Amino acid sequence: MGFELPVATITGDNPICQGTTKTYTTQTGMTNYDWTVVNGTIQAGGDGFNFVTIFWDIVGTKSLTVNYINANGCAAATAGGIVATSEVAVPTFTSGVAVACQNSGGHVYTTEAGNTDYQWTVTGGTITSGTGTNSIMVTWNTAGPQKVRINYTNSSGCSAINPSEYDVTVNPLPTINVTPASPAICIGTSTNLTASGASTYVWSPATGLSATTGATVTASPIITTIYSVTGTDGNGCVNTKAVTVTVNALPTISVTPSSPAICIGLSTSLTASGASTYVWSPATGLSATTGTTVTASPTGTTTYTVTGTDANGCINTRTVTVTVNPLPTINVSPAAPAICAGLNTSLTASGATTY
Numbered sequence: 270m271g272f273e274l275p276v277a278t279i280t281g282d283n284p285i286c287q288g289t290t291k292t293y294t295t296q297t298g299m300t301n302y303d304w305t306v307v308n309g310t311i312q313a314g315g316d317g318f319n320f321v322t323i324f325w326d327i328v329g330t331k332s333l334t335v336n337y338i339n340a341n342g343c344a345a346a347t348a349g350g351i352v353a354t355s356e357v358a359v360p361t362f363t364s365g366v367a368v369a370c371q372n373s374g375g376h377v378y379t380t381e382a383g384n385t386d387y388q389w390t391v392t393g394g395t396i397t398s399g400t401g402t403n404s405i406m407v408t409w410n411t412a413g414p415q416k417v418r419i420n421y422t423n424s425s426g427c428s429a430i431n432p433s434e435y436d437v438t439v440n441p442l443p444t445i446n447v448t449p450a451s452p453a454i455c456i457g458t459s460t461n462l463t464a465s466g467a468s469t470y471v472w473s474p475a476t477g478l479s480a481t482t483g484a485t486v487t488a489s490p491i492i493t494t495i496y497s498v499t500g501t502d503g504n505g506c507v508n509t510k511a512v513t514v515t516v517n518a519l520p521t522i523s524v525t526p527s528s529p530a531i532c533i534g535l536s537t538s539l540t541a542s543g544a545s546t547y548v549w550s551p552a553t554g555l556s557a558t559t560g561t562t563v564t565a566s567p568t569g570t571t572t573y574t575v576t577g578t579d580a581n582g583c584i585n586t587r588t589v590t591v592t593v594n595p596l597p598t599i600n601v602s603p604a605a606p607a608i609c610a611g612l613n614t615s616l617t618a619s620g621a622t623t624y
Contacts, residue, residue, distance in 0.1 A: 419433050524589040
């Protein structure tokens with residue numbers, strides 16, 4: 270009598286997702302199990318076993334067949350098998366900037382809607398919103414070549430073997446410098462401020478500035494002021510730099526005595542205060558033209574100017590008038606008195622105040 274040939278069957282997932290691992294089984298209790306896999310890699314089981322675990326990693330048409338010998342010593346006339354239909358998710362970027370500036374935010378990157386389990390990652394940046402959706406917003410923190418990566422699960426339950434990548438160039442911010450770095454002026458004067466490191470510049474506040482644009486501006490504030498210059502480079506990247514213009518008050522110069530008067534032929538000391546160094550003018554009748562104290566011996570009433578310079582280089586002046594009084598003309602009357610012995614005469618002086 271003849272035995273009926275067995276019919277080998279395979280149980281397992283089909284269709285499958287590219288890059289997934291699946292286990293397939295056939296009837297138990299047989300011998301000489303012989304599995305054949307096309308475009309997949311056996312991870313466990315296989316020949317000699319009634320099961321096989323396959324990693325479907327190779328692109329192309331995939332198939333799996335099995336044969337065996339049953340208890341009657343018979344093999345199937347045709348090996349049992351399946352042709353596996355494979356799918357793979359291929360996320361694509363539908364929007365996103367490819368060039369950005371360091372520390373800039375609000376950059377939107379989008380992939381297809383209608384999928385699930387969106388997995389976003391970025392290098393050199395921070396995802397600020399949209400995690401788990403098909404659209405994210407990114408702030409780029411680090412200059413250099415960076416990447417946005419996306420994977421998701423499609424309607425068939427498949428994900429990409431490797432996330433899709435989007436290349437982004439993050440340009441560094443310009444380094445803005447201002448010279449001089451710590452300017453100081455005297456009230457009523459000005460200083461030039463020159464920015465470098467970018468292509469165009471905007472200055473603020475406008476108070477005391479000759480202009481609000483340009484690499485070099487003239488600053489003439491009346492009080493200490495912090496100016497900010499915003500520089501934009503050729504990539505459109507923006508950075509700022511602050512510079513403080515210190516405004517120093519003028520020194521208050523004093524002279525003692527404040528209203529000196531001398532008699533002709535005499536002199537007086539003039540002492541200045543309120544600054545560090547002093548210059549006196551005119552030189553006429555002075556013992557020196559520099560120094561805190563000078564001796565004035567003018568022959569006529571003279572107004573002197575002392576110019577004082579303080580430690581900040583600020584200058585102010587003060588005037589002092591030295592009044593020169595003439596000597597009194599003394600008269601005595603009678604001018605040539607004569608008396609007899611034993612008599613007297615009165616002598617009267619005039620022309621002065623005390624005698």
